[in-house]
Structure formats: structure tokens, C-alpha cells
Amino acid sequence: MRPSLPVRVFLWVLLLGLLAVPFVMRQQSAAPTAESEATAVERYGFYLQEVSAEAGIQFTHEAPLLDPKLEHIMPQVASMGAAVSVVDFDRDGWQDIYVTNSRHGTANALYRNLGDGTFEDVAAQVGLADVNQESTGVSMGAVWGDYDNDGFEDLFLYKWGRSELFHNDAGQGFTRVTEGTGLPAWANINAGIWFDYDSDGFLDLFFGGYYSEELNLWDLEDTRMMPESFEYAQNGGRKYLLRGHGDGTFEDQTALLGPETHRWMMAAAAVDLRGTGYPDLFVANDYGVDELLLNQGGDGFVAAGEDAGIGFTPKSGMNVAFGDILNQGQPAIYVSNITESGILMQGNNLWVPQPSAEGTLRYQNLASAMGVEQGGWSYGAQFGDLNNDGALDLFLTNGYVSADRKASYWYDFSKVAGGNSSIIGDARHWPAMEGRSLSGYQQKKVWLNDGVGRFQEVAQAVGVTHTTDGRSVAFADLWNRGVLDVIVAHQRGPLMVYKNQAAETASWITFDLEGQGSNRSAIGATIELHWNGKQQVQTVHGGSGFCAQNQRRLHFGLGPNAQVEKAVVRWPSGVVQEIPAPEAGRHHAIKESTGASA
């Protein structure tokens, strides 16, 4: 039966109306475009100006050149290694920058902050430059921690190859102390952190592999080295837990991590999520589910990802960053994944803690609801208060392989990625990239937190317009001005330093912590800051994000007219120390009290 004319008209109007919905939705989600510095500062409270050339930083990352059998897909299999970590290695009060390189014969750089707005590469002078050799592999990332509590930050350099430990000799130079530490002779490590899992006052190491440790990527027996599945791969690298004794020796305690998994580890970070006094571990894995390992009082870890709601849906995890985004005293966890329009829509995860029974953890992914889901082929991200308004913002970098702008590899990538393990797992079956891009030339994201659950994307408006393939992001106050500057390492690209031109109307306060009973780097210590009726918790991390480490100094934005009531420091040793009414607008150095009550 043919419907009447009005019904037919209605049906056509309905169909056309439905077809128009995507256009409406697109209009509503448009981000602000480029604006002048003055306008951006007025509107958003800050502007990020890329100043690496003026600061004397000229560093370009070179990617690994692996076994010739992989030549046809080299850009994607050698897609990591650009990493940045921040440290004040010589304790002069100015934050320095260490950046890695990844081709045989290339040098890493240690940019010493001269305090006058410029930096000087002193890596060769101090013995941290020539670390990418054929016999020892190439750098993937570096984290700093004072393993022997001598007051100077030591360096753990993780590599595809022989990872290394360097002792900091009072800021004057570094001594390679790898032998006897228990570090693996050869493994393809892609993530590592310092933390003190048993709170004994000595830093421990947690790190893990991306490719299997059985592979020498420069001398492969065959081409079966790719993930066996795009979302359920279990043929990646293993994890390691080394317990530090404080004297440069470490004890292999990997068994404490529980059943061995061989997921493709990309990032890890540690924080005490349950208030037990012991740091828990969060691991982001490529080609699989993320992992949450809960610390059992320093005696071991229990996998709790599925119970907590985070470890069930597999994606391509590449980043772990913690941030008390709602100023509720509990950190949310940001994990970056892959989003490619029309092809792969994983979306990034923002795991926000939910009310649950005491002692249990439950998280919900609120990335979509809070507006921080759509990145790109996302890598490093960090939380920090970029405009000093009292709410933690989020900086995310994106982009995988930027080559030919007009030719995309996505068709071939998606063709094989959806295939059975015998196909996807063998590099031989992957079509040649032939200079094509794969999620290349992607914009970074800068999300401003409104403090009540929504983030606004403002990257283009605040000067972050570069589309080089970003990997590692770190925050530091490079000019000691009470603002967070942003450093981004790019794969096959330059190290960029974004100087933060923040409005001076908003106040701030910073803290440098030094442990006494706890590890001297104070890694794992938290500060709960109370001001103007608000509170925010931050933790000193021994590595977070993607192959990155922020400054150890904790920075709090306070907004205008700030009156700080108190800062409560919880040290890994269990000591709780209260600093009444610390002055806003200045830096505070806090030593762990030995007399305060636990």
C-alpha cells in the first residue's frame, strides 16, 4: 500500500533531517582558531610561545634504523625514541632538560639551564651523550631518581638494547654503573619509572618491554616480530621490578608483579590510589588492555584492572598521567589511544574514580563526557595548571608518521591490522609504506579545565599550532616564574619548548620536597593543598606520561586573590607534615620532618 502524500513528505523530511545531524554536531564541536597572544591571554589566561631557537636548543631526533628486513615498514616499526625528562641535575635551582636520540651513533642531549633564558648542551661533558651505539642499542626514554640518597638525581636510561644506569657525581659528571645492577643484558624497553614500592626509603625500578626481549631488532631471524593481534597481543616484552638497596645494587623482584604478561608496554606511572601508603602501578599497553596493579603493602602486587573497570576493553594505550582534575583529592588517569576519522575510533580514556566500597577501586571512562576523548594517533600527555586558575589542564601530543602529505597508508594498515594473527604478526605481510603518511601532521590538543567537569580545546588559540609527530611531553617551570612551560619531543623532529606567557592576575605556589626517612627525591610524596576553600592533591612522580618525566617540583595554580590555608605533605615513609599558611606567589623548599607523627 502506497502511503499518502503527507506521509511521504514527512518521511522525506525525516530522512533528510537525520542526514543533516552530523553537520550540526560538527558545528557544535568546533574548537577556537588561532588568536593573537594578547587575546589568548585575556581569554584563556595564557599563551604558549615556541622559543627553542631563542633558548639555544637545537635538537632533532633521529629514529632507529632496524634490520633491513623491516625496511618496507621502517617508519612504523621504528616510531618511538623521542623522549624528554626534566631534572635539576646540578641542584642550582634551575630545571634542566634531558632528551634522547635513537639512531646508532647519535647523541642524547642534556640541556643545562643557565638561568638567563638560555640552555647549554653539556651531555658530552658529563658523559651522557654517546649512549646510542651498535653494541648497546638506542635510547627510548630516561627517568631521574636519587637511588643512593646522596642528594643528586641519577639517571635510568631505558633502551632497545642494553638499558643503563648512571650515577650523578655531585652534578659534575656521571658514572656508568650498569654492571651488577641486575638490568637485563638486552631487552626492548619502552617505559620505565622510579618509585619506592616498599617504602623502605630507597628507590626501585619498574620497566617493561615493547617488542619481545628475545628480539634483536637489528638482527632478526625472521619477520615474525609484529603483534599477533591489534587488540589482544600477548607476544610483546616482559616487565621487570628491581628493588633498590640504596647502594647501587638492585634485587630482581619481578615475581612480585604476579603472573607474567607479555603485553606491549608503552607507559607506566605509580601513585597511591587507595591511601595505603604504598604506590600502585598503572600500565598502558599497546594492542591490548591496560593494567592496574595494586600494591599489597610492599609485599607484592595484585592485578585489579578488570575489577576496577579499566582493564576490559582493549585499545592502544600509550600514556599514563595522573591528575586531580576535579580537586577532590583523588587522581583521574589519562590514557591516550588512537583516533583516526572514519577508520579507527578508539578514543582516549579518562578514568575518573567512582564512589565504591572502602578498599576497592572503581573507575569510569569520562573522556567523552568531559571533552578529552578525541585526540588523534595520540602519545604523550600531562596534567598541569597552565593558566594558574586552580584547575589542572591537559596537554596532549598526536601524530604517528608524517611523510607524504597526499598519500596515506591507512588503507593498507587497516587491511592487515584486522587480519588473523598469522597475517598481522608477520612483517612480511605488511604492505610497503613507500613514503606514505599514517596519521601524520596532526594537531596537538590543549584542553582547559573549567574545574567542574568540562575541558575546552584551545591549542590553536594559545599558540600550539605545530603538527610534527609528537611523542613525549614534560612540564617544568624553566624560567622560575611560577608558571608551567611545556617541552615536547618529536619523532624525527625537533625538541620544542613552549614558554608559557600566563596572565599575572592568577597566583601560584610551588614546592620542592626532599625526603629524609623517605627516598631523597621524595618520589611518591603527595601534597594536599588547601586554599580559598578548595583543595588539590599532587604527587611527585619518577616518570609519567609517555617516556617522560615532569619536574619534581610541584606547582599549584591558585587563581586570583589566593589565601593558602595549609599544605599537608604525606611522605612515602608515612610521615605527615603540615605547613600552615605557606605564602602564595613563591617557591617553598620542604625537607621531610623526622619528628612529625605518622
Added chain:
Amino acid sequence: MSVRLPFKYDRRFTAPLFITGILLGGHISFGILEGYEKTLLAIAAAIVVEVVLSKLVRGTWPHLASAYISGISVGILIRTPYFWPFALCSALTITSKYTLRFRERHLWNPSNFGICAMLFLAPDAVAHLSIQWGNNLWAMLVIWILGSIIIWRIKRFHICATYVVGFFLFAWLRTMFTGDSFLAEIAPITGPMYQLFVFFMITDPKTTVRSKVGQSLVAFGIAFVEMVLRMGEVVHAPFYALFILGPLALLIEMGMEARKKSANPESTDAPVPATPG
């Protein structure tokens, strides 16, 4: 010996039960869904729109198997972090069935229309299912074998078989042009998206031609158009191939039937099988 059921089984529920089984198996084993909410939203939207439009256009309550299978197909095949595309895609799917009609038949496979519309109009928000559910060869084989048996019982296996043979043939042909390995070219069909595409989309009784030979020819044609699109590196090639060839085949069939009818006014059309579409 035949088993006598205590109730009369409606064969139109076979396909919905099978696809529900695949979904539950995939989610429980591999967590293919981020949650049930989005899939339930897609199913609910399809059912609501179906009920409203059926009452409005035909004045009758519809059998819900068709809307259910459309909704659940959308819930599985669409990948997006948002909620709205699931509701929109289901609404488009059902609305197209009532709107895009010619001589009392709807031209496009409804789910195919909805998914293609979303992929074309909202690529910034939507992708189709493109990745493997686990890497277990046996799980994949079980679905293919079970699906084949069910499709055989509703007498449409020849469509699937012809398409699969065509896909392999054209995959081999593509290797001549691309230089890629044969395994790389057949990789997509080993994924779950193709299981749904082959068993549920190209076999839809309402939007396939009536003769068995014609159905096989169309299935082979879809594989051919897909090859042409794949040569142009179109990621959504199978969906677009069906989108292009499905209505064209129906129009040709209707034209041929009209000509036959005008030549012999006494002849009658063959009935459309009563399975959901």
C-alpha cells in the same frame, strides 16, 4: 527423530538469535564493546523508529525481528566513542526502509544504508568495525561454520559462498597490481566485520534479487565492485560496494519483471522469503 517444541518457533528469530550469540560471545570473551549501553541504544532506537513508522505508514504493529537485527548490526558494526551516532544510524537505517522505495520495495539494505551514510557524512565521529576479535583461529572458524549452517537452513548459503569465492579470486587478482602478499589481501575477510557482512548484510531477503542465479551473480558483482574500490584504497569498500550494487540489481530485476509482465500479463511474481531484512 524431530524434537517437538512446546511453542511454535518462528524462523524469523533465527538470525537475531545467531547475531546476539556472536555479540555476547565476542563481548564476554574479548570485550568487543565498551559497554552494553551503546548497543542497547542502537537496538532501542531501531525498534522505536520501526514501531512509529510502521503504525504511521502501514497502520500495523511490525514484527520486531527486522528492527532488532538492524539495531544490533549497527551496535556491532559502528565504532564511535559517542552515543549519538548509534541512535542516529539506527534511525537512518529504519527510515530509509520506509522512504527509499520503488514499486513497493525498499532499495537499499537498511543497515548498509545507515552505516554508509554515517561513514560518509560523519567520518570525524564514526568508523566501522575493522579489528580482530582476539586472534583465535578456532573461534573464527566456529563462527564461520555455525553461520554457514544457519544460512544454509534458510537457503541463502549460495550467496555467502559466491561472495567468499569472489573475494578470494579478486584478492588474488589484486596481488598482481599491488605487489602485496595474498595473505595481506585476504586479511580483511578473516576479521569479524566480514562475518557480519557476509551472513547478515548481503543475504537480506528484502533487498536481494529473487532468483538464485541472480543472487549469486549479485554477490559476485559485489565482490568485484569491492575489488575496484579496494584498488582505489577505499577503506569501507565492502559497504560501499553493496551500497552501489544492491539497489542497481533490484532496479534491473524490477525492470525485467515489468517487461516480462507486460509481455505476459498472466504471470505472477515469486514470493519474497519471510526472513528478516
